[in-house]
Amino acid sequence: MEKKVYPYIPNSAPKVRTGMLREIGVKDVGELYSEIPPGLRLDGRLKIPEPLLSEFDLRRHVESLLFKNKTCKEYINFLGGGCWQHFVPAVCDEINSRGEFLTAYAGGTYSDHGKHQAWFEFQSLLAELIDMDVVGFPTYDWSTAATSSVLMACRLTNRKEIIVPRNLHPEKLSQMKNFCKAAASVRQVGYDTRTGQMDLEDLREKVSSATAAVYFENPGYLGGIESHGREISRIAHANGALSVVGVDPISLGLLAPPSKYGADIVCGDVQPLGVHMYCGGGLCGFIGSRDDERYMAEYPTLLETIGPTEREGEWGFGWATLERTSYVKRELSEDFTGTSTGLWAITAAVYLALLGPQGMRDVGEAIMQKSHYAMKRLATLDGVRAPVFECATFKEFVVNFDDTGRSVKEINMALLDEGIFGGKDLSEDFPELSQSALYCVTEVISKENIDRLVTSLGEVLR
Amino acid sequence: MKKGKTLLKENYHAARWQEPLIMEMGSPGERGVYPPQVEEEVREAVGDVLSTIPEGMRREGFPGLPEVAQPHVLRHFIRLSQETMGTDVNIDLGLGTCTMKYSPKVNETLARMAQMADIHPLQPDVTIQGILEIAYRFGKILGEICGMDSFSFQPGGGAPAIFTNASIIRAYHESKGEGDKRDEIVTTIFSHPANAAAPATAGYRLVTLYPDEDGYPDLRALQAAVSERTAGMMITNPEDTGIFNPRIREYTDTVHAVGGLCALDQANANGILGIARARDLGFDLCHFNLHKTFSSPHGSEGPGCGAVGVRKELARFLPVPVVDFDGSRYYLNYDLPHSIGKVRAFLGNLQVVLRAYAWVMALGPDGIRTAAETAVLNNNYLARKLSRIRGVSVPYAKGKFRLQEVRYSWETLKEETGIGTEDVNRRIVDFGVNNYFTSHEPWVVPEPFTLEPTDSYSRKDLDEYAEIVGRVSDEAYGNPDVVRSAPHRTSIAKMDESILHDPGRVVVTWRAWLKRKAGTR
Numbered sequence: 001m002e003k004k005v006y007p008y009i010p011n012s013a014p015k016v017r018t019g020m021l022r023e024i025g026v027k028d029v030g031e032l033y034s035e036i037p038p039g040l041r042l043d044g045r046l047k048i049p050e051p052l053l054s055e056f057d058l059r060r061h062v063e064s065l066l067f068k069n070k071t072c073k074e075y076i077n078f079l080g081g082g083c084w085q086h087f088v089p090a091v092c093d094e095i096n097s098r099g100e101f102l103t104a105y106a107g108g109t110y111s112d113h114g115k116h117q118a119w120f121e122f123q124s125l126l127a128e129l130i131d132m133d134v135v136g137f138p139t140y141d142w143s144t145a146a147t148s149s150v151l152m153a154c155r156l157t158n159r160k161e162i163i164v165p166r167n168l169h170p171e172k173l174s175q176m177k178n179f180c181k182a183a184a185s186v187r188q189v190g191y192d193t194r195t196g197q198m199d200l201e202d203l204r205e206k207v208s209s210a211t212a213a214v215y216f217e218n219p220g221y222l223g224g225i226e227s228h229g230r231e232i233s234r235i236a237h238a239n240g241a242l243s244v245v246g247v248d249p250i251s252l253g254l255l256a257p258p259s260k261y262g263a264d265i266v267c268g269d270v271q272p273l274g275v276h277m278y279c280g281g282g283l284c285g286f287i288g289s290r291d292d293e294r295y296m297a298e299y300p301t302l303l304e305t306i307g308p309t310e311r312e313g314e315w316g317f318g319w320a321t322l323e324r325t326s327y328v329k330r331e332l333s334e335d336f337t338g339t340s341t342g343l344w345a346i347t348a349a350v351y352l353a354l355l356g357p358q359g360m361r362d363v364g365e366a367i368m369q370k371s372h373y374a375m376k377r378l379a380t381l382d383g384v385r386a387p388v389f390e391c392a393t394f395k396e397f398v399v400n401f402d403d404t405g406r407s408v409k410e411i412n413m414a415l416l417d418e419g420i421f422g423g424k425d426l427s428e429d430f431p432e433l434s435q436s437a438l439y440c441v442t443e444v445i446s447k448e449n450i451d452r453l454v455t456s457l458g459e460v461l462r
Numbered sequence: 463m464k465k466g467k468t469l470l471k472e473n474y475h476a477a478r479w480q481e482p483l484i485m486e487m488g489s490p491g492e493r494g495v496y497p498p499q500v501e502e503e504v505r506e507a508v509g510d511v512l513s514t515i516p517e518g519m520r521r522e523g524f525p526g527l528p529e530v531a532q533p534h535v536l537r538h539f540i541r542l543s544q545e546t547m548g549t550d551v552n553i554d555l556g557l558g559t560c561t562m563k564y565s566p567k568v569n570e571t572l573a574r575m576a577q578m579a580d581i582h583p584l585q586p587d588v589t590i591q592g593i594l595e596i597a598y599r600f601g602k603i604l605g606e607i608c609g610m611d612s613f614s615f616q617p618g619g620g621a622p623a624i625f626t627n628a629s630i631i632r633a634y635h636e637s638k639g640e641g642d643k644r645d646e647i648v649t650t651i652f653s654h655p656a657n658a659a660a661p662a663t664a665g666y667r668l669v670t671l672y673p674d675e676d677g678y679p680d681l682r683a684l685q686a687a688v689s690e691r692t693a694g695m696m697i698t699n700p701e702d703t704g705i706f707n708p709r710i711r712e713y714t715d716t717v718h719a720v721g722g723l724c725a726l727d728q729a730n731a732n733g734i735l736g737i738a739r740a741r742d743l744g745f746d747l748c749h750f751n752l753h754k755t756f757s758s759p760h761g762s763e764g765p766g767c768g769a770v771g772v773r774k775e776l777a778r779f780l781p782v783p784v785v786d787f788d789g790s791r792y793y794l795n796y797d798l799p800h801s802i803g804k805v806r807a808f809l810g811n812l813q814v815v816l817r818a819y820a821w822v823m824a825l826g827p828d829g830i831r832t833a834a835e836t837a838v839l840n841n842n843y844l845a846r847k848l849s850r851i852r853g854v855s856v857p858y859a860k861g862k863f864r865l866q867e868v869r870y871s872w873e874t875l876k877e878e879t880g881i882g883t884e885d886v887n888r889r890i891v892d893f894g895v896n897n898y899f900t901s902h903e904p905w906v907v908p909e910p911f912t913l914e915p916t917d918s919y920s921r922k923d924l925d926e927y928a929e930i931v932g933r934v935s936d937e938a939y940g941n942p943d944v945v946r947s948a949p950h951r952t953s954i955a956k957m958d959e960s961i962l963h964d965p966g967r968v969v970v971t972w973r974a975w976l977k978r979k980a981g982t983r
Binding site for chain 2 (some may be wrong): 040048058061070087095099103125128142175177261283332333334354372391412
């Protein structure tokens with residue numbers, strides 16, 4: 001068994017091994033396991049596949065599996081709903097595949113100065129985009145960021161109730177309820193089925209002196225731009241609650257940042273900013289707030305600070321006030337932190353630096369123009385309603401197929417045959433919308449793509 | 463230290479670019495990249511879409527981002543990468559508990575293929591058969607490695623995996639109508655802090671076991687702690703000291719005897735792969751950090767994957783969806799009525815699962831075991847060398863072999879020279895290696911440092927590292943100022959680190975810094 005030499009394991013070379021064992025003073029590597037009683041040891045070999053020792057063979061094997069996947073480059077993709085197909089500048093991939101960043105981890109200020117600076121730049125660039133003076137190190141995804149944000153609000157207000165809109169992403173609601181179970185209850189506020197916007201009357205009724213936070217999103221899960229942000233924040237504040245807003249950062253070159261309508265805490269996902277979808281593995285949540293010690297004390301995540309070094313005019317960076325986090329608080333914590341998504345934070349920093357202010361506006365405008373074109377064209381089809389809600393939308397919108405007599409499921413299966421991933425079926429999560437789908441049109445979707453969707457749908461529905 | 467040819471990199475010097483912040487770079491009007499253009503016909507067809515934006519919802523002016531041309535953005539971030547020590551560029555064995563091992567490049571090539579990168583998680587199952595098959599196969603492989611029956615790859619890292627385990631324990635007791643009664647979780651002080659924090663987030667009261675004289679979690683304290691209120695135990699074995707607890711079955715049996723569940727945090731599993739299995743140690747559920755033990759790169763703090771495995775009686779509580787196989791097709795199974803729900807969006811970081819799968823497939827059963835054995839061999843070899851260095855001590859378990867790592871102490875050095883572990887930590891970076899991990903809080907071991915040589919380092923690497931530590935010890939006794947004032951050859955000089963602990967001086971964004979400087983904050 002020990003005769004085989006493994007390329008990833010330098011000391012699997014038998015001669016070296018023998019020499020090292022001699023240095024330690026044992027004959028066999030098995031002696032080093034003397035602390036594991038024989039009864040607790042695995043009897044025999046693991047029953048897993050025999051190795052593909054040649055890199056070529058390994059690659060061929062894994063590729064043969066991966067080739068069974070169909071990509072959003074081969075198919076025209078209209079799926080969004082929490083993970084989005086946006087363009088990824090080549091420089092983003094160039095930087096996040098650099099071995100120094102890719103294989104770094106918890107290295108500190110001196111060994112990993114560049115990584116720490118890049119993280120500080122992520123926080124700084126995102127702060128400009130969301131118009132907040134504090135942005136923390138990233139979390140896992142938007143759901144986690146939203147959950148941590150409302151937990152922060154609970155601690156800041158010393159209250160135990162969260163209010164969210166009924167048209168929140170159901171999986172986000174599931175995660176929020178699960179994570180907040182001990183700290184807070186989650187109540188839902190209805191939405192206006194005509195406009196898709198939060199029902200302000202219902203909100204006024206439900207918000208109270210028990211409410212820690214009113215959480216809403218812009219654009220909302222169903223794509224609508226929530227135009228009552230200022231009023232929602234006002235209602236929250238009037239009751240001593242915080243206004244917590246989830247936002248798609250790629251909209252912010254064009255749309256007003258939540259700070260302009262009263263948000264106290266802002267969260268979202270930076271996956272749209274230069275990170276591939278990776279079947280959902282590209283997600284990377286963020287949290288931002290005003291520059292207030294009380295708020296900063298409640299961040300569960302790392303915070304990268306800037307500070308001077310002993311050399312005149314030189315900057316250093318480091319993790320600040322770890323006492324806030326579960327790393328130090330242990331069970332006194334009401335949230336927890338660990339390995340998150342630092343590589344995607346660096347990638348988002350690269351993206352924002354490349355796009356700049358004009359690029360962010362341009363990409364926002366392109367998304368709006370193309371999604372509006374798609375809605376306009378879809379609306380020409382018999383029995384198809386697009387968009388369903390009478391409200392402004394950004395990149396996603398709801399399309400209803402009730403009058404076609406066909407279910408979304410049937411339609412999507414037929415579209416698949418045409419090389420198209422149709423919108424996400426909403427019929428189970430939102431039965432009140434009947435046979436509706438959430439369509440997503442980003443800047444990577446061309447006029448030709450949209451025209452093909454419309455032509456294919458026309459044929460499917462005929 | 464042994465006389466003879468030094469392995470020290472005396473001429474090492476880190477890149478020192480004095481790189482400005484990206485916020486200070488560029489000039490008005492510069493551009494780094496254009497987004498996809500909008501066709502003229504589309505523009506004409508939709509007209510002025512911006513006018514549809516409701517009043518007050520249009521951004522006034524531009525975000526305050528820098529304007530930088532592409533070559534300078536690229537150069538800037540490459541320079542920052544060069545001021546960073548990834549595992550690819552140093553003997554990265556100092557980050558104990560992190561399992562810094564070589565991440566094979568072929569796995570990276572595979573993970574970045576369009577067939578992985580450009581996949582939407584809501585695509586129909588039939589179009590993602592490849593990645594579902596990989597996840598399914600890898601679940602079976604991990605099951606064989608730890609003895610568990612079902613896996614979820616949804617948690618985005620170790621801490622959320624621990625939370626997932628706590629949630630499953632909660633759901634299990636709730637299903638038996640004992641949710642309110644069982645409100646305590648037992649952990650140990652040498653387990654990752656998330657083993658205390660995540661169950662606390664889930665609503666549990668924590669009982670923490672401290673080490674006995676030999677370094678094992680105090681068994682009598684455990685026996686005294688458990689009761690009908692015990693929901694479970696969430697610990698590591700080996701612990702962060704590298705000490706394997708040979709009586710672990712007594713611990714898991716003790717918890718089972720009062721009706722609790724046992725969860726093993728396998729952050730320290732690298733030395734026992736193919737040797738000992740969580741299930742055989744009496745655990746009901748466990749998690750692996752695929753970005754540690756299974757070689758997926760740590761990515762500057764993620765993305766990672768906390769792979770949660772449970773025995774079959776607990777499978778119904780796993781987060782949805784789980785990947786299943788009906789004999790001809792892989793599919794996403796949402797039909798788990800007792801599921802704890804979601805712990806992260808979609809399926810988690812499947813690109814990490816893919817890399818871990820490729821790592822296992824390259825090694826096979828004997829290779830996995832060789833990786834574990836080599837990690838243990840390397841650790842004990844290094845420990846032998848380090849224990850001879852003046853000022854170093856190795857608390858607990860005298861004369862016994864450690865598994866994957868050792869938590870050492872500079873207590874003697876501190877007493878004799880005034881130089882403590884943080885001073886040494888700044889100095890070792892001058893020799894071209896990463897700073898080391900001291901310890902999680904609280905520091906039960908005084909002046910701690912934790913080294914984990916993993917399977918990826920050669921004997922020469924270990925010799926070089928020991929020589930670096932030995933040199934710094936010599937300096938502490940002979941020329942302490944050079945250590946105290948370190949670092950000297952890094953990208954930046956020593957910081958005023960008091961800022962890091964002073965909430966009033968923490969500034970986390972450039973705009974906040976400018977405001978503070980201008981006194982307008």
